[in-house]
Every structure is written in structure tokens, then in C-alpha cells.
Amino acid sequence: MAKILVVDDERVLVKGITFNLKNEGYQVETGYDGEEAVELAREGNFDLIILDLMMPKIDGLQACMRIREFSNVPVIMLTAKGEDADKIMGFECGADDYITKPFNILELKARVRALLRRSGAAVQKQAAKSPLTVGHIRLDPNERSAWKDGVPVDLTAKEFDLMELLMRNPGRVYSRENLLNVVWGYEYIGDYRTVDVHVRRLREKLELDPANPEYIRTKWGVGYYLSSRPVSTPPSK
Numbered sequence: 443m444a445k446i447l448v449v450d451d452e453r454v455l456v457k458g459i460t461f462n463l464k465n466e467g468y469q470v471e472t473g474y475d476g477e478e479a480v481e482l483a484r485e486g487n488f489d490l491i492i493l494d495l496m497m498p499k500i501d502g503l504q505a506c507m508r509i510r511e512f513s514n515v516p517v518i519m520l521t522a523k524g525e526d527a528d529k530i531m532g533f534e535c536g537a538d539d540y541i542t543k544p545f546n547i548l549e550l551k552a553r554v555r556a557l558l559r560r561s562g563a564a565v566q567k568q569a570a571k572s573p574l575t576v577g578h579i580r581l582d583p584n585e586r587s588a589w590k591d592g593v594p595v596d597l598t599a600k601e602f603d604l605m606e607l608l609m610r611n612p613g614r615v616y617s618r619e620n621l622l623n624v625v626w627g628y629e630y631i632g633d634y635r636t637v638d639v640h641v642r643r644l645r646e647k648l649e650l651d652p653a654n655p656e657y658i659r660t661k662w663g664v665g666y667y668l669s670s671r672p673v674s675t676p677p678s679k
Contacts, residue, residue, distance in 0.1 A: 444558050445469040447486060449479040449505070450494035450520060459492065462547050463554070476500035480508045488515050490557055492550075495521035495532065503535045510536035514586065516557040516599045518550075526635065533639040538600045539626070540636075556626060561599055574609040576657055576670055579648050581606055588648070595647050600625060604640050605648070608658065608668035617665040641666055 446468050450456050453474065460470045473482050475498040483491060491509065495502040506517055519537040521528060529540045539553050574581040580589040586602055588595045597605065603625050608616070616624070618634035626636070641660075645652040659669045 443467045443469060444489040445471070445487065446554070447471050447473065447479070447482055447488045447491045449473040449475075449482070449492070449497070449502075451475060451497045452494070458547070459550065462551065466551060466554075468554075474498075476502060476505035479505040483509045483513060483515065489561065490554060491515055491517045492554075493517055493519055493537075495519055495523065495528070503531060506532070506535045506537055510596065510598065514597070514599050514602070516561055518553060518557065520545075530635065530639055533636065534643065536598050538598060557599075560603060560625070574606065576609055576612065576668065578650065579605075579609075579657060581609055590648050591650070597644075597647065601640055601644055601647070604637075605644055605658075608666070612668045612670040615661045615664050615667040620665065637666070 446463055448456055448459050448463070448470060449472065450459075451474050456472050456474070460472055463470050471482060471486060471488075473479050477499040479491070479493055479497075479502075480500075482488075493502045493506060497505070500508075502519055502521070506519065509515070509517065516538045517536060518539045518541060519532040520541055520543060521532070522543045532540050538557060541550060541553060572583075574583070578591045581587070581602070583606060588597050588602065588605070604621065607621075607624060618637045621637045622634065641658060642652075645655045645658050649655045649658060657669050659667055661667055
């Protein structure tokens with residue numbers, strides 16, 4: 443069964459989350475501050491991390507960024523802040539999902555299942571997948587690795603899943619709703635800005651000129667698609 447790390451300075455909340463996750467059959471380890479989160483994530487082989495935003499020593503955003511330096515494990519960020527700006531900041535720092543306190547434990551468990559299902563399905567299908575290349579961008583699904591002009595690029599789990607979907611279906615336009623359902627799962631409870639943030643991060647990491655993307659394109663009023671050929675004239679995003 444999946445191994446989950448739960449880190450929050452609210453010990454009662456950690457105890458409640460741990461109890462519910464263990465009842466679902468998950469292995470659970472716990473921590474209570476940002477530095478401990480990074481240390482445990484580095485030492486343990488976790489399938490998912492649940493990380494609070496406001497914690498002692500270093501906050502959840504800093505902890506998530508440090509974890510992203512050595513791991514692409516899926517991260518769910520917990521916070522009492524429900525502002526869009528805070529959510530976007532969490533995604534920018536590498537979080538895969540975001541849930542606002544107070545929350546229903548059933549919602550948290552649904553999001554855990556969705557993230558684990560996505561990451562688990564990716565692992566199971568690795569052996570049958572060949573490397574994908576478009577222009578200067580290359581993905582290797584077997585190693586879950588990416589390159590830009592031959593230089594390795596670190597992608598989070600959701601960034602990789604999203605880019606792989608687009609590269610496997612060049613020219614196909616996906617609405618934000620489609621992408622949420624396919625990449626995040628039908629149980630994901632969130633808004634479409636999640637998709638926009640991840641697309642922007644992919645452009646920043648993989649496009650030669652993120653302000654004028656050649657491959658990760660927008661179909662205005664519809665959604666996003668991958669162009670198999672670079673755009674010859676200056677495009678609008």
C-alpha cells in the first residue's frame with residue numbers, strides 16, 4: 443500500500459489525518475515543521491506528501507521547493523488561506539494539489555486517491571512507452587525525465603503528466619475541464635486556474651521563449667494543444 447508523509451504543526455489535525463489514512467490501509471509517517479518535512483522526504487521513499495503551508499522553521503512553500511530539488515513525489519498543500527494568489531503560489535512552488543482548511547476528510551481522501559491513481563498508473567505503463575520528441579523538447583516516460591535543447595529539466599509529477607498527454611496527442615485541443623479530468627482525475631475538486639498555472643510553468647521550463655511559445659499553444663476560448671511544428675510568426679499566447 444502507498445506510503446504517505448503528513449506534515450503540519452497542528453498535532454491534533456495530524457493525528458486525525460493519520461487515523462483516517464491508516465483506516466484506508468495507507469502507511470503514514472508524520473512531521474511537525476518545514477525542516478522536518480524536507481528531512482523526512484529526503485530519507486523516506488514516499489508515494490505522496492501532505493504538507494501544511496504555515497509551519498515553524500520554514501513554511502510549506504519553502505519546504506516544497508526544497509523537496510522539488512530531489513523528488514517529484516506528488517504534494518498536496520494544506521492551508522487556512524483560500525485566496526487565489528496563495529493557491530497559485532503553492533502551484534508555482536511545486537505543489538500538485540491544494541486544499542483549504544477547514545476541509546472534509548472525505549475530500550482529502552478523494553484527492554489522495556486521485557493523485558496516487560495518476561502516479562501509479564504512470565508507473566505501471568512505463569515499460570510500454572517510447573521517448574517523445576517535438577522540436578527541442580524531449581520526454582522519456584520510462585525515466586519520467588525531460589530535456590530542453592539537450593539539457594535536463596525538472597518537472598513535477600503533474601507537469602510531466604500534462605506534457606506527456608499533449609505530446610502524445612499533437613494538434614488535439616483540450617479544454618481546461620478535459621485536462622482536469624484526464625490529468626488530475628474525475629475526483630479532483632479544484633478550479634481551472636490549476637491548469638493555467640501548470641501550462642505557464644511548462645512554458646517557462648520547456649519553451650525557448652515562454653512569452654511566445656512555439657509548441658505549448660493556446661486555442662483562444664477552447665483550451666490548450668501541442669503544435670508539432672514551431673510557429674513561424676510571433677504568436678499570441
